[in-house]
Structure formats: structure tokens, C-alpha cells
Amino acid sequence: MRAVVVGATGYAGQEVVKILARHPEFEIVALTSSRQQQEPVSDIFPYLSRGPSVFVDPKDLSDMEFDWVFSCQGPKQATPYFFEWIERGAKIVDLSADFRFQDIKVYEQAYGSHPAPELLALAKAGYADDPTMDYDNAMRILGNPGCYPTAFYAAVAPLIAQGQSLPLVIVDGKSGVSGAGRAPREHLMMAEMVENVTPYNDPGKHRHTFEMEAVTGQTVVFQPHLMPMARGMELTIYIPNSSLSANSVVELWQDYYDGNAFITVLSPGQKPQTRRVRDTNRIELGVSADERSGTLVLYSALDNLQKGAAGQAVQHVNRWMNWPMELGLE
Ligand SMILES: NC(=O)C1=CN([C@@H]2O[C@H](COP(=O)(O)OP(=O)(O)OC[C@H]3O[C@@H](n4cnc5c(N)ncnc54)[C@H](OP(=O)(O)O)[C@@H]3O)[C@@H](O)[C@H]2O)C=CC1
Ligand SMILES: CC(=O)N[C@@H](CCC(=O)OP(=O)(O)O)C(=O)O
CATH class of the missing domain: 3.30.360.10 (Dihydrodipicolinate Reductase; domain 2)
Structure with a gap:
């Protein structure tokens, strides 16, 4: 599976990269950073032996092929791009708060206006350790919970x-x-x-x-x-x-x-x-x-940064894909 980590230079993004680098089902095809675009990936990830050589801006993903996006920016920042990424077939795990609430009124109380209310119908929120959580085919965005x-x-x-x-x-x-x-x-x-x-x-x-x-x-x-x-x-x-x-x-x-x-x-x-x-x-x-x-x-x-963010995100994907829940996380 080809994965993109959006916001890879942040603490949560760095942790997602660390996990994906040792996950047997993932290949990292792009890492985004607005501040460090076109700078070497090795500045932050000297241990990555395969994958992209420079960071790209999220808007530069439009000519790339990928299956999964791990979105590790703050609320509202990367969400406007989700329309395009979904249209191009990607599934998204959003580590920000934008898809943690089914009820938009609760989101608005905590975060103000929602950046993409139209996408809520394609999203589901939940905890990766919830034994009753189900991952249906219609779902395109997973709202990863807060720590x-x-x-x-x-x-x-x-x-x-x-x-x-x-x-x-x-x-x-x-x-x-x-x-x-x-x-x-x-x-x-x-x-x-x-x-x-x-x-x-x-x-x-x-x-x-x-x-x-x-x-x-x-x-x-x-x-x-x-x-x-x-x-x-x-x-x-x-x-x-x-x-x-x-x-x-x-x-x-x-x-x-x-x-x-x-x-x-x-x-x-x-x-x-x-x-x-x-x-x-x-x-x-x-x-x-x-x-x-x-x-x-x-x-x-x-x-x-693990269970509270990146580890839970990958655990969710493991369950969503019917892979062993522990894959890449042992
Ligand atoms: N930290 C945590 O414990 C948890 C975080 N989360 C969520 O994950 C998301 C990312 O959080 P987190 O990784 O902590 O956020 P960070 O502030 O560490 O990173 C977020 C983005 O900020 C930019 N950034 C990185 N370093 C700096 C810097 N020194 N100065 C200014 N901007 C910088 C980067 O974007 P760019 O390079 O594009 O500028 C980066 O992707 C958020 O939505 C957060 O709510 C969820 C659970 C736990
Ligand atoms: C120490 C500290 O400041 N912690 C953060 C934890 C929030 C976090 O990272 O979770 P979100 O994904 O909801 O932003 C806070 O209290 O806001």
C-alpha cells in the first residue's frame, strides 16, 4: 500500500513515519511539509533507506498515486485537500480533530466552523481498542481520537x-x-x-x-x-x-x-x-x-504520540484492512 504522511515533520507525523517504515504492508511514497518543502527528508529521517528524498507541499500531491493518507496537521489545515484525495481513491486517517465528531454542533462548540461538513458522511470516528468498532466499505475518512x-x-x-x-x-x-x-x-x-x-x-x-x-x-x-x-x-x-x-x-x-x-x-x-x-x-x-x-x-x-496518535492510527488501518491488529506495532 502506498502511503503519504501529511505533516511529517510534526511530532505525530514523525511517529507515523517511524511506524510505517517498519510496517510490512506500507511503502512511503511522499512526506509533506510546507515549511521544509524540497528540503531533504534525511534532515528529519536519517534512518529512512527507501522512499521520497525531499519533502513536498500538500498541494503537490495531485500528480502522485497513493492509497492511504495519514494526515498529521492541526485541525482544518489539510482538510480542504481531502476532497481531491478521496476523489482519486485514497483513504484518509485524520489525526486532527476534524472528523472526531459525527455531530457537527459538538465540533463547532469545541473548534468553531467545520472546514468540510460535506465530508462528514464519508467519515467515522472511534477508538482502535473498541471491540465493537466496525469499518464499513462506504467509509473514506477515519477520525483518530485525541490522546x-x-x-x-x-x-x-x-x-x-x-x-x-x-x-x-x-x-x-x-x-x-x-x-x-x-x-x-x-x-x-x-x-x-x-x-x-x-x-x-x-x-x-x-x-x-x-x-x-x-x-x-x-x-x-x-x-x-x-x-x-x-x-x-x-x-x-x-x-x-x-x-x-x-x-x-x-x-x-x-x-x-x-x-x-x-x-x-x-x-x-x-x-x-x-x-x-x-x-x-x-x-x-x-x-x-x-x-x-x-x-x-x-x-x-x-x-x-503512539497510542495517543500514530500507533492508534495504524492500529485502525490494520483493523480496517483485516490485517492482524498488531502488524507493525509490536
Ligand atoms: N502531539 C500529540 O501528542 C498529539 C497530536 N495529535 C494531533 O496530531 C496533529 C499534529 O500534532 P503534532 O504533531 O503534535 O503537531 P506539531 O505542531 O508537532 O506539527 C504539526 C505541523 O506543524 C508544523 N511544524 C513542525 N515543527 C514546527 C515548528 N518548529 N514550528 C512551526 N511549525 C512546525 C509542521 O507542518 P509543516 O512542515 O507543513 O509546516 C507539522 O506538520 C494535530 O492535529 C494534533 O491535534 C493527536 C494526538 C496526540
Ligand atoms: C500538553 C498539551 O498541550 N497537550 C495537548 C494535547 C492535545 C492533543 O494533542 O490532542 P489533539 O489531537 O486534540 O490536539 C492539549 O492539551 O491541547
């Missing part, structure tokens, strides 16, 4: 699937700085972020709250924090007024993710660690039940 919502989904979806109603969920999120992208900004400078932990955004203001609320269908209070590390994220999720025991949550998770090697369910008492999932497509899930206050506490850790 925080992926960690959230992994812990909470099995409870929802079993019929639990979660009217209020409180999410304490921590992320490494690569989650903010590669463009330089003062608060991301090493002297600003090392040995420093700070909450950012206010509860109810982060756009990922909408993706999390789509999982529970009810209110989520989400407070993210910036951590002094390059990559990785951990969510501690508080569910008040819960009668579920830690052991029953472990069983629910094990049933829901039966046979899924990407989900590691820890025993009650064990806690996930971001460094154990670093550079992997795995999620570690842990649980404690605070019987004193009747609060269930779930923990979910992943690598924001």
Missing part, C-alpha cells in the same frame, strides 16, 4: 458497555510537553517546564472534554496538567458514588479487552507508569476503590 480521550475511553468504556451510568466523572490529566506539538512557545522551553508541574486550561474549557463526554453521555470535569517530561500521559479518573469493587472493574476490563495485547490490566493496588508504556502502543489500566468515600478511582497511562 486524553483515548486514555479516558480505555478505562471508562467497559463500565458504560456493562450498563453503568456515570453522571459525574472527574478527570485529573497529566501530559508530557510533546502533546503541545513542535512549534516553539515560551511555556514549553526547558527552563520553564523542567522541575515544574502546572495545571493548564480551566475545567470545562479543554476541547477534549467534549470527546470524553461523548463516551459517557454525561458530565465530565477535566483538568489537564503539564508535566516535566517529553512524552507520556496519565489520567486519574474519579467516579463518586460508585458501588463497583476494584475486582469487579478488573473483570469488566478483562472481558471487554479479551485478546487485545495492547491493553494491560493491572491488579488492584498496582499503579500504571508512563515509562512502562513509553514508545509503545499499549495502555496500562489500574483501579482502586475508596470504600470510605464511595469513590472509584481508575488510572490510565499511555504514550501520547
Whole structure:
């Protein structure tokens, strides 16, 4: 399969290239960068022994043949090109937020006007670890989820699937700085972020709250924090007024993710660690039940650039193509 990575110089794009380079079914035929067009690919990817030699601008893809586009730009940036790429037969995995919501009104609340509402009918959103996700023939665009919502989904979806109603969920999120992208900004400078932990955004203001609320269908209070590390994220999720025991949550998770090697369910008492999932497509899930206050506490850790972005995108394609889900991701 001939693949193009759009936005290949960004953090998520670089990770997609790394995975595709070792994936047995893919050949990379183009890598795009607007800022670095016509500059050598080897400047960023010295390890690529095959494939394109220079970056091209996305508009220069019109005379090329390809089957898949991994679109790794920010929301709205590459989406106007999707019409042409689809017309020419390509399938698209969009790592931005543009196709994460079926309901355009929810998208507009979080991101403003949609760049291509006509394409929503050809798109589907979902989580690559969702055992019920189906990939039908009409689908041309896959909306890859956000990193925080992926960690959230992994812990909470099995409870929802079993019929639990979660009217209020409180999410304490921590992320490494690569989650903010590669463009330089003062608060991301090493002297600003090392040995420093700070909450950012206010509860109810982060756009990922909408993706999390789509999982529970009810209110989520989400407070993210910036951590002094390059990559990785951990969510501690508080569910008040819960009668579920830690052991029953472990069983629910094990049933829901039966046979899924990407989900590691820890025993009650064990806690996930971001460094154990670093550079992997795995999620570690842990649980404690605070019987004193009747609060269930779930923990979910992943690598924001792998499972939170590139790894999940490739896992989706593996499932879409009926290849083994782990192909290129072990
Ligand atoms: N980072 C993460 O953890 C996650 C990201 N995503 C999503 O993936 C998409 C890409 O995110 P991410 O890779 O983090 O974004 P980046 O900011 O790292 O890269 C996005 C684009 O910005 C341009 N760029 C790269 N470096 C610089 C720079 N130093 N200064 C200015 N522009 C630069 C590049 O485009 P060009 O070369 O064409 O100028 C690049 O493709 C987004 O939609 C994001 O929401 C999703 C989940 C997790
Ligand atoms: C540390 C940090 O800034 N993290 C980013 C994570 C968002 C992300 O990458 O996800 P999207 O695909 O939805 O943009 C943030 O909180 O906005």
C-alpha cells in the first residue's frame, strides 16, 4: 500500500513515519511539509533507506498515486485537500480533530466552523481498542481520537458497555510537553517546564472534554496538567458514588479487552507508569476503590504520540484492512 504522511515533520507525523517504515504492508511514497518543502527528508529521517528524498507541499500531491493518507496537521489545515484525495481513491486517517465528531454542533462548540461538513458522511470516528468498532466499505475518512480521550475511553468504556451510568466523572490529566506539538512557545522551553508541574486550561474549557463526554453521555470535569517530561500521559479518573469493587472493574476490563495485547490490566493496588508504556502502543489500566468515600478511582497511562496518535492510527488501518491488529506495532 502506498502511503503519504501529511505533516511529517510534526511530532505525530514523525511517529507515523517511524511506524510505517517498519510496517510490512506500507511503502512511503511522499512526506509533506510546507515549511521544509524540497528540503531533504534525511534532515528529519536519517534512518529512512527507501522512499521520497525531499519533502513536498500538500498541494503537490495531485500528480502522485497513493492509497492511504495519514494526515498529521492541526485541525482544518489539510482538510480542504481531502476532497481531491478521496476523489482519486485514497483513504484518509485524520489525526486532527476534524472528523472526531459525527455531530457537527459538538465540533463547532469545541473548534468553531467545520472546514468540510460535506465530508462528514464519508467519515467515522472511534477508538482502535473498541471491540465493537466496525469499518464499513462506504467509509473514506477515519477520525483518530485525541490522546486524553483515548486514555479516558480505555478505562471508562467497559463500565458504560456493562450498563453503568456515570453522571459525574472527574478527570485529573497529566501530559508530557510533546502533546503541545513542535512549534516553539515560551511555556514549553526547558527552563520553564523542567522541575515544574502546572495545571493548564480551566475545567470545562479543554476541547477534549467534549470527546470524553461523548463516551459517557454525561458530565465530565477535566483538568489537564503539564508535566516535566517529553512524552507520556496519565489520567486519574474519579467516579463518586460508585458501588463497583476494584475486582469487579478488573473483570469488566478483562472481558471487554479479551485478546487485545495492547491493553494491560493491572491488579488492584498496582499503579500504571508512563515509562512502562513509553514508545509503545499499549495502555496500562489500574483501579482502586475508596470504600470510605464511595469513590472509584481508575488510572490510565499511555504514550501520547503512539497510542495517543500514530500507533492508534495504524492500529485502525490494520483493523480496517483485516490485517492482524498488531502488524507493525509490536
Ligand atoms: N502531539 C500529540 O501528542 C498529539 C497530536 N495529535 C494531533 O496530531 C496533529 C499534529 O500534532 P503534532 O504533531 O503534535 O503537531 P506539531 O505542531 O508537532 O506539527 C504539526 C505541523 O506543524 C508544523 N511544524 C513542525 N515543527 C514546527 C515548528 N518548529 N514550528 C512551526 N511549525 C512546525 C509542521 O507542518 P509543516 O512542515 O507543513 O509546516 C507539522 O506538520 C494535530 O492535529 C494534533 O491535534 C493527536 C494526538 C496526540
Ligand atoms: C500538553 C498539551 O498541550 N497537550 C495537548 C494535547 C492535545 C492533543 O494533542 O490532542 P489533539 O489531537 O486534540 O490536539 C492539549 O492539551 O491541547
